[in-house]
Amino acid sequence: MGGATGSKRVPRAVREQQMLDAGVRAFARSGYQNASMDDIAELAGVSKPLVYLYLNSKEELFTACIRREAAALVTAVRAAVERDAQLWSGLSGFFAHAAEHPEGWTLLHVQARTHGQPYAREVAAMRAEIVEFVTQLIGAAAREHARGAARARTLAGTEVSGLAHALVGAAESLADWAGDGRAGGHSAQEAAATLMNFAWAGLGNLLQGTGWSPDRVG
Amino acid sequence: MGGATGSKRVPRAVREQQMLDAGVRAFARSGYQNASMDDIAELAGVSKPLVYLYLNSKEELFTACIRREAAALVTAVRAAVERDAQLWSGLSGFFAHAAEHPEGWTLLHVQARTHGQPYAREVAAMRAEIVEFVTQLIGAAAREHARGAARARTLAGTEVSGLAHALVGAAESLADWAGDGRAGGHSAQEAAATLMNFAWAGLGNLLQGTGWSPDRVG
Structure with missing residues (x-):
């Protein structure tokens, strides 16, 4: 070229x-x-x-844009996780990609979801792929933890799936927040750390069998 | 009547x-x-x-439906919190309302967001109100914790706001998951407990000054 x-x-x-x-x-x-x-x-x-x-057509151009940006996001998250198979790496990769491609993120998270079903379905398919991927990461972390710990609890499949959905929803919401300037210049790394404070501490407690229960906060 | x-x-x-x-x-x-x-x-x-x-018109009927369902959701969350000013109560109230009004939730979270800007803006305004409300609840929990604990850490405003965005995003995602049958019949209470396992354990650690950091999971 x-x-x-x-x-x-x-x-x-x-x-x-x-x-x-x-x-x-x-x-x-x-x-x-x-x-x-x-x-x-x-x-x-x-x-x-x-x-x-x-x-x-404009419709096909829009669809092609959505597909390219969705593939780029999924690829970035997979590449980040391939380094060490850690949830943290995946989250960092996600926030870094969203921060580096703010227009791609806006296209996927706002535009593609507000212009009718065919486009919303493209994004829903990408999201399902990421949720499935995060489910596997949480499942792997839980199994690894179970090998090392004396009194570890096994997480049920639906519990792992619920945690994956919560984590992906939290990540999307934080990426919007970090992207639109309201976060006061918080970086992608800070957004990832904020979410890990939620997710890992909570997941760690779950795996120890010391999950939160309504009784514990009066 | x-x-x-x-x-x-x-x-x-x-x-x-x-x-x-x-x-x-x-x-x-x-x-x-x-x-x-x-x-x-x-x-x-x-x-x-x-x-x-x-x-x-159909447009005005759609708008009126969105407004009514948005107001009902916000009212349910506020009423749940007024009992004891606990985040847990707000989350339980949110999941219970979404579970009892699955069509209202679908209207707000799927339909209103996929049919153009005027409708998406209605939902964005409701969401901003709930995020602000959750921000206040987290801030209040942090202050209460600071009074009781010897070495409590103060959370920065942007940190509280980030946590609120993460929590609301996680709740939306879990409500979808619990609502569409994939959750294997998990109840609204179980969805709320799953999220509290994420949120409270993580928030508790943050307030103790023992937040997660990348070093802690190798």
Whole structure:
């Protein structure tokens, strides 16, 4: 690709990524309805007919943007966990990716969910994949803990699944909070640490068989 | 209202509530686009012109349904907390209300968020109110703890706010999970207890100054 700066020389795959970059930015900033194909073509530095030639319609461009950003998020979380198979690594990876790709996160968490079922379903499928992944991580942590501890409690499958749903919901909410400036400049790492304070201490207690119960806080 | 069973005798306020009941049910079951004003009139046991006379349009009916269900949820959480000002009570109240009003919860958490900005904004305003309320509860719990404990740590405002966002996100996610049958019949109380295991144990550790840190899980 070296030297391919003339617009005629850029390969289709590269052009498409530039159009998706422009789409993500425009949809995240202006919303799906307000973002125009004119804006997107201009942001991408191409003609509007070329955008239609490559991506067919605004609907298909939106879907392609959602799929790319969802795949990038899932890949980032998986890559972070592959280093050491720790929940903490996955959370850090998630918050770091959301912080580094604020427009991608807005596209997935706000735009894709507020413009009807086909788009919401794309995001729901990605979310289910992440919940399943977190369920496996919690299950693995619980088994590892059970090997090391004398009086460890086994977590039921539904309990692990519930904890995974709680953790993913908390992470989404914290990423929004950290992303929109209300967090007073809290970093992605701080958001991850805040959540781990919730999750790990609670999970650790559960595994020790000393879970919280209503009696304990009067 | 005793004996006012003939359709002509029912007061307007009562009729409107019946129409909203029907709207919540139809929107939650069929989705906003697929639910028709014919269905809603039939469910409410009134004529379609009467629905239009009272609620003007499908859009206004949808908005009125969202507002009523949002107000009911916020009221339920506030009422639960007023008993003893405990976070646990608020969470129990939230999960119990969501479990008792599954269609209202679906309307707020799924339908209202997937059909464009005006509706999504209604729900965002309700959510902000609940986050603010939970922030106050966590702040109060922290101050109470600080009075009783020798070496308690003060939580920064942004830390409390982050915890509140995490907790609300976790609660939303768990309510969806508990509501859609995947939880294997877990009750609202069990969902609340699962979340308290996360939240309270983690918050308790934070307040003791023994928050989780990456070093502690290798």
